Amino acid sequence: MFRRQKAQDEGEKDPLLDEGESESLSDFRPLVVLEFSSKTTAVTREWMKAKIEASKKQGGAELYAKTVVANDGEERVLLVSAPQERLLQGAEQMGLKKKYKDGSVRPFTFAERQNVEDYTESLEGMLTMSQSQYIIKVELDNIRALETENHIPGCSDRKARLYKGKSILSRMVSCHLLDKMYPVHNPDQLKRLQHDWYHLHSPKQLMGGQPIETIRGYFGESVAMYFAFLGHYTKALVVPTVIGVLYYLFNESGRNDFVIFAVFNMIWATVFLETWKRTSSAHAYNWGTLGRKAFEEPRAGFHGKLGVNPITGRSEPVYPSWKRLLRIYCVSFPIVILCMLVAVVVMMVYFWAENIAKAKHKEENTMLTKGLVLVPSIVYSVVIILMNQAYRTLAQYLTKNENHREQSAYENYLIVKLVLFDFVNCFLCLFYIAFVMQDMNYLRQSLAILLIVQQLVGQLQETLLPYLLMRKRIKKGEKSGLDHVSKPLHEIPRSKQAEVESLMDRYEGTFDDYLELFWQFGYVFLFSAVYPMAAFWALANNVMEIRTDAFKMCRIFQRPFMEPAANIGAWQMVFEVMGFIAVMTNTALIGMSPEIQPLLEGYTTVQKVLIFVAAEHLIIFIKVVLAFAIPDMPEWVETQMGRIEYQSTQALKKQVSLTEGKDPPAFGSSGGGVVDGGDDDEEEEDEA
Structure with missing residues (x-):
């Protein structure tokens, strides 16, 4: 170009x-x-x-x-x-x-x-x-x-x-x-990062080890925090994977010992999330983002009538909160509910198609009809992925239409929409099979197909799509007379570097990556009681995920702007809520299992319910105790933060005594980026 x-x-x-x-x-x-x-x-x-x-x-x-x-x-x-x-x-x-x-x-x-x-x-x-x-x-x-x-x-x-x-x-x-x-990009730094990141050199790398500090130095805290979380999660899957594989290989006498495995998984999810808080706080302290509070400038797409910000005193767009609430509850909320109803309808169509396939197999009982029974589940798994992608576009439009001033508020409202729909779209059919149909074998089969097929399709997207994008970029560059477009950046003359980077695709952020981990986490921990091998498939997927994501960041996408981050934001709460839901689902599955029911003979239905409610509350109590027992920050980080607070207080006292009432100099604050490019149909409410 x-x-x-x-x-x-x-x-x-x-x-x-x-x-x-x-x-x-x-x-x-x-x-x-x-x-x-x-x-x-x-x-x-x-x-x-x-x-x-x-x-x-x-x-x-x-x-x-x-x-x-x-x-x-x-x-x-x-x-x-x-x-x-x-x-x-x-x-x-x-x-x-x-x-x-x-x-x-x-x-x-x-x-x-x-x-x-x-x-x-x-x-x-x-x-x-x-x-x-x-x-x-x-x-x-x-x-x-x-x-x-x-x-x-x-x-x-x-x-x-x-x-x-x-x-x-x-x-x-x-x-x-x-x-x-x-x-x-910096070609020399990128070359070293590629070598240390997605080229395997040790077993530690295979189990989630990554050069996080180098990633942070090159791509910034937000991207580094995602890969640190992915690596931590991958390592945490090793223990339930080993236990699940052993259980699968040696449990030939029956399934009466899965209770211990299910309880372990529920507790292990809490340990994983709490230890992650410690890891993220240590990273955030070393990166200088822990406790960093900055006044947020209006995001790029925010619009409204010209007014004065009461904090900064500067002229900026002002938008009434009642209008935003009106758009949230009268526009966005009804549309989100409608989309979830559509997901329910699609689920019912899936069950209808599967019943037809099962009836056909029962009637003919051939290898062809046996394979036909699996087709609805496989198709439904692909449909779930397509619906998630389509809904994300709609969710982004709705959240932009709500006109949030801060980028953080925009992201939080977007996360809520995405999580609500994905939860219904990905897990509702499993809840229906487990608690309405109460067919544990069918639940196990459906869970395995959904998890494996969705991860397989995801990996094809992660590997095939980048290759196609690269081929498209190479062809476009060759038409423009670029001879070096197919080579890594460190092999391209500097005079051609900007031209080659212009052809690269834009990195859209970590939303899709966190969503993928969200539904994977749900498949692994929500129904641990019926499918112990779920952790194995998740671990295998994540080992490949780290490599493919690293390759795309280094070879496919334009370099993203760094964004300061002290943690994974609202996603931490999303995973914690999923952990509590996992306690309820697994406790209910344990109570419904044929192996446990004989132990409760002589008890009334009400007494059975009370027993398992008590068991559920006991496990939740253990989770809460663990959450309090594992500090969110390592002791050395708390000590350093205390020192900084003390030094800041002393410096402020000294400044006050020296200035004797003089106004301190004012500094500007960071502003929002042009990430979403504003709104094409921006309201013309601005007044000069």
Whole structure:
């Protein structure tokens, strides 16, 4: 796509050229790429470039920008960078934490830079490349329109009007003036990461071991936290897998000993989740995200009438909460209920088709009809995956329509919608078989088919789809005259790097990955009593999942912007709730089993129910005790956090005594990203 780079000054060489091909440009290291659409005029592009380079007082970002010329001769691409001192000042304004020489991890200040553990006089290396790119992203997102700017220059679209305080980048995305915004890869670091990540070198890697610190340094905390959770979960599956396989191999006399296995799984799920909290808090402390609270700027898609934020005093869109609640309860909620009813109807169609297949087999009893009995379950497993994917698109639309101000609120409401539907779509048929039909053999068969088929289809998507995407990218690149598009980035000349990365697919985040682990966790632990081998299939899938996800991150997708994360967010609560539901389902299955019923002869129905309610509450009590017994933070993290709090209190007292009432300097805060690109059908409620 890119043909050459146009230098900012006369005689300046391309900064992406290989070493020795151009003069050294120490002040410019391309970090972020902006690609304008073909309909964006030269006037608009030059205005945007000027805004990026302008001072803060002029509504700019005080960054460097260089233009890249495309094959059609249009200057549609900007490479954005910043000097190291500017990036460190941005790190201070955003409250990024660094590790100091005294061992503490606390907010970075430019004045104390010499006390930082990785301090150098040149200031290089004090920020990871992903942190530098995140700072630039925040600065670009926070380029706001001035009072005198009421329309994007060079654009006649009515939606291109501006008002004071509006994010210009967000407006350009919603008006389809900006196609892409992504951080560039570092080929050398990526090569080392590939070698350590998805190439197997030891048995530890096979069981979920990953270079988490390297992943965090390259992709940021949010991505690293997901892979850390995936690795921790994979290791936790080893114990129930071993027990389940032994039970499956040596349980020939009957199934009267599965009770111990089911109770163990229920307790083990709690141990896994509680130990994960400790692991995530240790990671978050080392990464400087533990306890990090930052004021959230409006997300890119948020819109409303122009008002004043009572906290910051800045002009920004304001949207009444009653309107949002109206959209949630009168639009989103009824549609979600309707979708769940559709899932119920699809489930009933599945049972109808399976009954027909069973009747046919009973009538003819041939190998063909025996295979025919499995077809409805296999088809239903694939339909569940397709329905989940279709519903996700609908859920995203509904959540955008609710117009949440903060990105965190948007994600939480989206998670609720996705989990509700996926729970009904994936597990309702199993609940029906277990507690309405009360057919344990049928439940075991259905659970095995659903788990294995869905994971098999998922793995095909994980392996085949990336290959097809890569082939598509290679063909597109070859048509554009790119000879290096099929090679890894470290084998591509730097002058071609941005051009190749432009053809890569955008990484859509970890939502789908967490959802996959959610329903897998449900299949493994909700019905442990009837299918001990579930953990084995989940473990086998996750070992491959780590490798395929790593390959896609390194070879298929554009590099995502880092996002600070202290934990897995709302997903922690989702898994914990699933753990409590597992107690209820497994206790009920144990009580219904033919092996347990003879032990309860002589008891009335009410007494039987009370016995198993008591057993259920006992297991829940044990889970709660374990949750309290296993601290959420390691002791050393609690000690360090206490030290930081004490030092902060002492520093504040000292500052107050020195300033004697003078106002402390105010710093800006990080803003939302242009991740979702705004809303194409954004309401025109904005008033200049």
